[in-house]
Amino acid sequence: MNIMKKNFLLFLLCSAIMLGLGSANNIFAEDDEGEDHGGDIVYTYPLKAVIFSHKAHVEDIGLQCEWCHDSTFEMEALHMQEEAQFDMESLCNEKYCGTCHNGDISFSTTTQCARCHIGKKGYDKMVREGLIEPVEGEEVSGDEEGGHGEGH
């Protein structure tokens, strides 16, 4: 074989190996759909919407599962929404997220509201992108970015 063909075959081989390694390690999947943790949790009750990122807490900071999933949080996702007192008053009294987000361990729940509250707009975006199921009976508005005129 001449040198050109040899180089080409080598290139093909390397690409195949990289493809194989990459796909096995899930590089084509969404960022937050890891098998190790629970991914993004989006609460839609009592308000739309609040996001909890497992990636930020498990991967970036290195929290262990049992540190939160003892009595503070159930393993079942969105279980908290069915609790009667899942609101900011509870959080400010160091329940649920407020256990750590009290200003000492991590930022207080009275600050940086929109860090977790992605709002209706965040909720709409996630429904549009198919990341969450829409809540029954609610409208989801279209993409607003880029300065489109709204209404007449």
Next chain:
Amino acid sequence: MVKIQKETAERWGYSGIGALFSSKPHLFLMLLFGAVAAWGYAVGIDGFFKGYHHVYGVTRQIPWGLLISAYIFCVVTSTGLCLVSSIGHVFGYEPYMPIAKRAVFLSITFMLAGFTIIFFDIENPFRMAVYNVISPNFTSNMWWMGTLYGLYLLSLGIEYFFLLDQNHSMSRFAGILGVIFGVAAHSNLGAVFGMLHGREFWYGPYMPIYFIVSAMMSGGAAIIFFTCLAWKMNREILDHRMERAVKAVCQLTTMLIAVIMFFTIWKIISGIVAPEKYLAIMAFVTGPHALTFWLFEVAMGMVIPFFLLLRSKGTNYGLMFSATAMMLVGIFFMRYNLVLAGQLVPVFHGLGVEEYSGLLPYFPSYHEIAVAIAGLSLAITGFLFGEKILNAHQFQKHEIVPAGAFICPGCGGIHYKKEGETHEEALQRHHRIRKAK
């Protein structure tokens, strides 16, 4: 139909309704443009019943679009026609006198066309007649514009009546009123934009000034364009005096194009250093509206006509016709660009929010385009109508030449003869030609 007496008809140059049917091509054109106008207004009425927010392209962020631009185009051309023609028969500069009748007639026609266009933009036009009168807001430029344009139209109507009736002193008086109301109304139209402190692109004294100068430029272009068209229909209108008039208007128009080019250049340059204007300016210089700006407004509206008119020397009608035809299209886009420019940048752009990170989109809808075309077609129909029925707006001999005067075969002006002089001697005296010894 009002029965017009024979004497009056002769004085007015009224040729009778039959004149409309004298030329088949002309009749066909009139019916064609009339039909287009009828179609457009029918679409407008359909839009009225469907609800404008369903059929028009204007939005809450861009409330003024093609219809307002078309209205401004018609009204600006009307004011310009009045102002340019007033140079002659109101202020007495003799070379401009022959264009007077056609210019005033077209001024009225374009004004009415403009009113029909705005009728289909305002949501409650009938309320305007009531509340503009009983609940006026004297701080509102729009109120002043509406009221003064009403008075302007009235003055023009009176002026035209007296022009027809050959009562030149009364027509001059009405003409002065027309000029005063016209300039006042028109600068208020500019101030409608220029006094909005929240719209930085428009804010400032520039708008009223620009509107007046631009009006005269459009008026000059319209006079030349419609005179050329009228000549095609009736060869005899272009006598020596009319040629002189067209040349004078051409010179004025050329100079005004230069002034408007100057205005535009400095508007762009000064806008580039103003952060609040930069985005709007660049939208037209390099952004999505660059084509309408460079091709239509600049090339067709100003630069190419400027050189064509210069080259025509005021005597080459082919060049002048193409130049002014281009100008009228370009000027239409000038109005469109102006109306859009102040609205394209969202008012909350400075907040840096995602919803308003770019320019706002606007494109005229079918209904808007139809109504705009209807208005313009109405104006053209009116023009065609006037040419035939009013004897091509020609002045009668004795109007032009008072007793004891004559038309100079050299310069085309009116000269007065002294007692006992011959025409030649009077000519030589006027032009200070010394007799050869």
Next chain:
Amino acid sequence: MKLNKIDLDNLPNEGLDSVTEIERRSFLKVGLAISGVFAGGKILSVVSKVNEVYASSSEFTEKYPYSPHYSMVVRQGLCIDCELCIKACKETNEVPDYGYRTRILTKTVSDAIGRKQEFIPTLCNHCNEPPCCRACPTKATYKDPNNGIVMMESSKCIGCKMCVLACPYEARYFNAKRRAIDKCNFCWDTRLEKGEKLTACSNVCPSGARIFGDISDPENVVYKMVHQIEKQVWVLRPESGSKPNVFYMKATRSSPWDLRRQADAR
């Protein structure tokens, strides 16, 4: 060389009046550019916004002697875009789907530390020099001298949309059902006139981001919030010259858990 001794303790106070707008802006641009990014508006002064324009509060009340003079304070940091306000406003005031009287805008600053997103509620600012009222040809809109609300008189509206163009805050829209321009009127006809104390939006806001009140009354919460030298208060688009009557503040916390909804605080 003998230098003149400068008595640094007794220098005359130049005062803010001698500082021109341009100077203020360039100073603030240099020093407070970063906070300007987060403010969403333009900070022109660290003093109460009311005092920035007038030498004193009494000058403000002299020039605009409305009593009550309804106003709103938007605590921008507390807005979580739940959009309950928009929903309540729509239901209370019959706002059609194609329009809105109030809106929440989203601002993202990707290189911010900590929180990277902000929500900015906007509504009619009930300006003290309203450009809409100046521009309306038939006086269909006016600032009510009895309560400071910029009102609409729908029967006079000709639908020319001059006011929509003039408004620096895109607060207005044409309402096809009313056949007139519509905008926030602080729920005057639907709530305040009927004895309610709060607008629909401020009543339903769960985080206390919207605080509604009377800026002419020194006992009122809005007056108190705006007249604090230590708190940054700003208005949107002050360069428009309309002297808006809706003020914006950061989330202010007198105590770590101060998240009072105005409806609960009554």
